Amino acid sequence: MGKIGNWLARKTEEDREFVLTELIYHLVENSQFGKVHRFLTDFEFMQAKIKAVGIQALIEDYQRVEHLETDETLRLLQRTFELSDHVLNQDRNQLASQLWGRLLSHENNPKIQQLLQQAKRCQTSPWLRPTVPNLTPPGGALIRTLVGHSGSVNAVAITPDSSKLVSGSWDNTIKVWDLASGKQLLTLREHNSVVMAVAISPDGSKLVSGSNDNTIKAWDLASGKQLFNLGGHDDHDDLVWAVAISPDGLKLVSGASDNTIKVWDLVTGKKLLSLSEYSVEHSINAVAISPDGSKVVSASSDKTVKVWDLNTGKEMITFIGDSDFNCCAISPDNQTIVAGDSSGILHFLRIEGLDVNGVD
Numbered sequence: 001m002g003k004i005g006n007w008l009a010r011k012t013e014e015d016r017e018f019v020l021t022e023l024i025y026h027l028v029e030n031s032q033f034g035k036v037h038r039f040l041t042d043f044e045f046m047q048a049k050i051k052a053v054g055i056q057a058l059i060e061d062y063q064r065v066e067h068l069e070t071d072e073t074l075r076l077l078q079r080t081f082e083l084s085d086h087v088l089n090q091d092r093n094q095l096a097s098q099l100w101g102r103l104l105s106h107e108n109n110p111k112i113q114q115l116l117q118q119a120k121r122c123q124t125s126p127w128l129r130p131t132v133p134n135l136t137p138p139g140g141a142l143i144r145t146l147v148g149h150s151g152s153v154n155a156v157a158i159t160p161d162s163s164k165l166v167s168g169s170w171d172n173t174i175k176v177w178d179l180a181s182g183k184q185l186l187t188l189r190e191h192n193s194v195v196m197a198v199a200i201s202p203d204g205s206k207l208v209s210g211s212n213d214n215t216i217k218a219w220d221l222a223s224g225k226q227l228f229n230l231g232g233h234d235d236h237d238d239l240v241w242a243v244a245i246s247p248d249g250l251k252l253v254s255g256a257s258d259n260t261i262k263v264w265d266l267v268t269g270k271k272l273l274s275l276s277e278y279s280v281e282h283s284i285n286a287v288a289i290s291p292d293g294s295k296v297v298s299a300s301s302d303k304t305v306k307v308w309d310l311n312t313g314k315e316m317i318t319f320i321g322d323s324d325f326n327c328c329a330i331s332p333d334n335q336t337i338v339a340g341d342s343s344g345i346l347h348f349l350r351i352e353g354l355d356v357n358g359v360d
Contacts, residue, residue: 079138255284
């Protein structure tokens with residue numbers, strides 16, 4: 001056992017938990033950054049803190065100094081623990097294996113190599129030590145993995161302030177997550193079948209979901225309370241695969257496998273329009289609303305991308321491709337559509353010949 005391990009071992013359980021919880025905060029407040037660095041690069045401190053108060057508390061220690069410290073080692077360790085969060089929440093004894101698997105490639109960083117050797121020495125029971133870098137390293141595109149759904153995740157959305165993530169799954173649930181910590185905040189279980197689509201209102205207050213139970217539900221995002229089912233007898237007759245909310249937060253557009261697109265008043269739940277220029281054997285796989293709120297773009301299994309007038313429901317223009325279209329989006333300037341088809345091709349389509357009122 002090393003110096004820090006012995007120091008922690010001499011404390012009572014109550015004192016040890018207090019130290020592990022508050023130590024880094026007080027050291028930062030008193031500008032004792034040398035000690036901060038010593039503790040946050042020590043395996044015994046990491047191990048004790050994770051076992052006492054959890055991995056997120058350790059990550060928050062690194063976050064306390066990320067704007068004050070320029071040491072690359074602390075940044076690497078913070079990113080490593082964010083990547084390993086879902087593993088260490090499941091099994092805290094995986095700490096040494098996670099460090100070796102993610103940091104072994106940093107052979108030119110003596111502090112990291114010293115940490116890995118300390119982790120190896122501290123193991124008191126059999127473990128599996130990676131001999132080559134075999135886990136996603138810090139510093140890449142992946143930041144964190146969120147674990148909680150028991151089925152495939154079909155849809156995600158992020159609140160405008162980037163504080164929350166919403167996911168819809170094959171397990172019939174919607175989950176709301178804290179995006180900074182990865183903590184699961186809410187689980188919404190009112191759907192009776194697969195959740196295929198989610199959308200968040202521009203003010204971040206409402207969540208809308210579409211499901212294979214043929215329903216669209218609106219929720220209060222803060223509390224998770226269901227506000228209403230949209231439609232009643234006007235609802236879709238088949239699986240709801242797409243939802244989008246207008247920039248002013250007043251209208252909802254939904255697409256379903258009943259070959260229709262519907263426009264709803266998001267305040268009252270009343271249906272405003274029904275668009276059905278598709279043949280009955282095809283489905284609406286995706287919808288998007290232009291940033292200026294004037295147009296709806298739809299992608300369908302009939303190999304078409306269509307542009308509609310959101311206010312009148314009039315079909316404005318159509319593009320016919322070679323394969324089913326599965327997704328679509330429209331650029332911030334309201335002029336370029338990107339649509340993905342089932343063959344793997346992304347189509348970039350420029351809207352030409354329409355003025356702001358959609359007239360040639």
